[in-house]
Amino acid sequence: SEKAPTGGGATTDDDVIKIGVFEPITGANAAGGALEVEGAQLANKLYPEVLGKKVELVIADNKSDVVEAASAAARLVERDKVVAIIGSWGSSYSMAAGDIVRNQKVPAVAASATNPLVTLDNDFYFRVCFLDPFQGTVMANYAYNNLGARKVAIIREVNNDYAVGLAKFFEDAFVELTGDANAILEVTNYNTGDQDFSSQLLNISQKNPDVIFAPGNFTESALIIKQAKQLGIDIPFIGGDTWETPEFIDIGQQDVEGAVFSTFFTSEVPITSESEIFLKEYRAQYGKEPAAVTALGYDAYLVILDAIERAGSTDPEKIRDEIAKTKNFPGAAGIITLDENGDAVKSAVIKVVRNGEFVYLDTIEPIE
Amino acid sequence: MLKIENLCVAYGYVEALKGITLNVEEGKIVTLIGANGAGKSTTLKAIVGLAKAKSGSITYQGKNLLQEETKNMVRNGITLVPEGRRVFSNLSVLENLKIGAFYRKDTKKIEEDLEWIYELFPKLKERTWQQAGTLSGGEQQMLAVGRALMSRPKLLMMDEPSLGLAPLIVKEIFNIIKEIHKQGVTILLIEQNANAALKIADEAYVLETGTITIKGTGSELLKDDEIKKAYLGESHG
Amino acid sequence: MKKRDIILTIISISVLILFLMFANSRFDSYQIRILNLCAIYTILGLSMNLINGFTGLFSLGHAGFMAIGAYVTALLTMPAAVKNQNFFLQPIVPWLENVTVPFLPALLIGGIMAAILAFIIGAPVLRLRGDYLAIATLGFSEIIRIVFTNTQNITNGALGLKSIPNTTNLWWSFGLAALTIIFMLSLINSSYGKALKAIREDEIAAESMGIGLFRHKMLAFVIGAFFAGVGGGLLGNLLGAINPVMFRFILTFNVLLIIVLGGMGSITGTVISAFVVTSGLEYLRVLDESINLGFVRLPGIPGLRMVVFSSLLMIVVIFFRNGLMGTNEFSWDGLFALLRKRPSFLKREVGR
Amino acid sequence: MSFSLFMQHLTNGISLGSLYALIAIGYTMVYGILRLINFAHGEIFMMSLYFAFYGVAIFAMPWYVSFIVTVIITCMLGMLVERAAYKTLRDSPRITVMVSAIGASFFLQNLAVVLFGGRPKAFPTVQIFTDVIKIGTVSLQRLTLIIPVATIMLLYSLLYLVNKTKTGMAMRAVSKDHETARLMGVDVNRTITITFGIGSILAAFGGIMWGMKFPQIQPFMGVMPGLKCFIAAVIGGVGNIYGAVIGGFILGIGEIMLVAMLPQLTGYRDAFAFVLLIVILLLKPTGIMGEKISEKV
């Protein structure tokens, strides 16, 4: 259409290449969004140029809202003429942008959106993290093998697609491991923003599960674990990657000690040389330990940059083709190889809260 | 006591008062009569600051009233019995009376005045605890007058106090007005019942579409043919 | 209508059609999306104005009706394969799996479902008055959302629906918006519309004049819900992805805002306001992003846009209590009178 | 269900209910006087938590100093909100005021995002209140005992204020007719400001206790409690202070018991408040304790 006459690049300004960062900066998921933005910005600072041109990040707030998300994505593509997009935290926002990037033929690389639907049937959406089914399996294995659990209860955030998905994948994996159709004693629900979970917890505790799996946001999860302790419930809690934020510990304090979860990356065991650069620079700039999703935001930027380099062009479609070919790319959060769906095949990391810190426990390799 | 000069009031584009001049002397009963919409209520509202004057002046005991806020009027001794009763429907009869004395601090005297009101309106005493909103129209009117008296006004202004009242009560209200007047209260009265009003008035003004057309003593106006024709009707006078 | 007015109206409509043709071929998808949203919000605003502005019912349940319309339309237009892909956690109920109908009937069914629900809800809640009605309808809209979150095998729960066919385009949205405007104008000026206004003015008097309160309130409520459902369906098939969280109270509030700013009880006001608010919100997006002034870069402050937006809103509400148009409507006579009185107005409009 | 388990549920319900009650009173106060759903009440509540947080975390005040300062600042904030969003709209159509109220609520939410950031913060807890004690088989925080007592105490002071004092009488008069109240010498603006101040103080009390029980604060945390407590007020009969407390308890205990008795309905827990609201309104359109408003024709 209109783009054709300008030739190869969609950028209007020849000196800069624009990459969109499509994240929830405000609203319910602002915390997660901010972490990914940090990663992308750090990467941009370290690698500000490609093809001899300056790379500029254009940050668009999807306001943790699906309608806004679609508009924000459209705006990035059409008004800002970005050549690629990073994001978003929260699979539903990525899904809302899915049609736009596909129709406008601009590639998007999600950092931490783990819902299978994000990339499914969409040639223009990629991600640098693993998927919920894998994460569910990892945690089910951990509960079964390491904690010796045979009966589990689940408390999930029912209006959060991530939590609902992860709970289901965990359930399937755990039932298969135990061969016991009743291995999941109970699945109980709560809503985003709830603060009282006492009755759900008491109900669960009556069934005496070995472990409680609580996929959901760190905010509610920290409160859940805290309230369980206050009610005298002494059952181990395990969860997913969203727990890995400083607030999880701030809010949960001594009560979240011993909580175990899976995540993408650990700073204790740098995986690649890129990890070391990332860690060094991040600590220097922010004076704290990075979250996994920050590393993923960083990686998403690098993958795009690498693709532009290989394409030797700023034509979004050519960039897409190169992103799709990404193989054994050394990112900060591990080696990235994208499969035919555009999903990264990677290892997962297990961490535990110990003495007010997230401590590395184990690495789980991808299942082939 | 109260002097109004060249007062103009407008609601948006509607000019309700087009420069009226009016004088209320201490200790008198002054009445304002006129057709519906002539601007009678507006005059009273302007005095207490509920309607904004566009130009002109209102002075009360030498003080410029246009600068005063409505809430300070009772302190100055000016009380208005508003058109349409406006009792506090969610308050009891007793509380309505008490709120009439809101600014007063002399608790003892308030109690005495309460008794006085109950003497004037025995009906109200029967209904001390009833919510004012459920009183009948006439009862509410009595309550509104009683409430105003509780502030011990020097100048009592009443906007159509006989509206919707039974003949017996109308007579009673006029007797009460005379009674209050005897106790030294100056009265500015608006009435549709021009006949009765003129009978007790020392001084009367006729208002027509925002201007004063006739003024005189009550008895003068009662005899005026034009007034008879326009306001008193054939079956009267 | 005067002959002059008919001609002017025909000219305006033709100009609008030409504009849409132009927009379709020359505007980028972002601009087209905003235009689509404007038209959809016009429909939503008008439907809410019928209930709140013209009938005086304080209803805050719009997001619920929109949710019904959006889900029904989406589920009816998605091909079976897409549905199966969406429902990967728990399969969709069989009776929904294979039904696929064209867009227009799907929209209509969406609207009708919303209307049926309004009818069921209305029977009990329309007996309530004022704030109580407001809070009860708000409650129903939340209940709808919570039910949609929990009915995994019908709505896909929290996962929402994606890959909904992007059928909504300028012709659909503007076409339906125009039909809605015509419908509302005709309704409001009919005897039924006047009866609704009478209810708004004074329920007791209206009832004493022989107007059945319940029946007429229900009429407004159900018709409003129908158009809200249609608007919701258009919105869902514009976005391509919906989920229950999207239909929170804030969505109702956005629509409420449009009608209050435009003038409760004014169709013209609602239309203008829908366009101004929808595009205005997009313009304000600048505030959240960093601004490059050439020599310095001002960092964007996330959230500032909404702060500015809500202050603007409050200022407008405080200083223009009756909104842009009050209860007045556009007429050619009125426009000419305005132009004659204030020639500068014309200049400003043309200058832009 | 065993007796001890039931008691544990009940205790949790009472403690949640009394928190709801506390905030609901604030709604009811303002509604009673202004006939206005103060949508910003939930946000004033949220702001009070931030004030307390900053008092302790940034200004390193001891918790009791910080809490007192919080109550004062929140009170002022409430009065400020009244000035900005409501005062100028005294005689506007209801719906306009409602929109302004919702606008004020969004404004405060987003202001909080800008000022405090969107990420949640941990509310400073006070050991003596949050320690867990055991009574029989029931384990509870000390706070759980304190909250209902505080609620009941505040309830009675308020009842006294509204029904027995001159200020209270002025409040009730203002609620019906501003002009006439003014004629009687009542300072209407001052009365309304006081009402908002008191409502906000209650929000601050509620906020502080809420924060200690659920030590997590973020800019949008006022929305759900705000909505639920308003519902509690309506259930009880909005405008009626007793009603607010009763409504709060019914809602708190009801929510907990719903989940306790019917675990399969946990996903619908938030709907409970709305369903209850609608059921009560249908049975008794002005709430349990609400005055009957039969319009006299």
Add this chain to the structure above:
Amino acid sequence: MELLNTSNITMKFGGLTAVKELNLEINKGEIVALIGPNGAGKTTAFNMITGVYAPTSGRIFLGESDITGAKPHLITKKGLARTFQNIRLFKELSVLDNVFIANHLHLKSNIFEAVLHLPRYKKEKKSILEKSLFLLEKLDLLSFKEDKAKNLPYGMQRRLEIARALATNPQILLLDEPAAGMNPRETDNLTSFIKDIRDEFELTIFLIEHHMSVVMGISDRIYVLDHGVTIAVGNPYEIQNDQRVIEAYLGVSEDA
């Protein structure tokens, strides 16, 4: 022929009996007045008859049909219309619309016909418009037809309320203190006006009034209530000389 008939209607508000066992019989073509001290229960009686309140006990008949406890709009459809003690016009609507709306109850077209302007609706609309204009003309309100009702002078508003009530095609018209707020002169005009409309529209009129000049001037019969109890029924002459009525209501005759 009896048009309106109540048998022992009683209305209690909590402990208060506002109206006790009221028996009215109003014949076609009559003008009947209901008087009594403030708070006697007159308006309450109206409210029961028009369906605003459902009586605590007793039955109300309009012609043949029992209208006890029926909804107000259904009672209006049966041919009973009223005005209010405190004027209740549709304030923001035009004078013409106020009257137009009162015809809505007889509209046969459904909403689709109305929205689509189908022939039946067009025809009905035309006749409603003609009838409304005719009424406005009859009541001397035609020159105000485009004005908002709230902008009319008070006396006109009262007249408009009557015009609106007439537009519902009533057999019987209930007027609650039509002369309130009018000066004696205007009151005189009202008296002849009520008689005129009775004749012109073949109405039966039932009114509440405190102005004795009106009541005594036009009533065929008068009911007197006191504390909810009927203390007298009779023609104006009888009532004026009834000792109980004088004591409770009229006072010693002077002028009213």
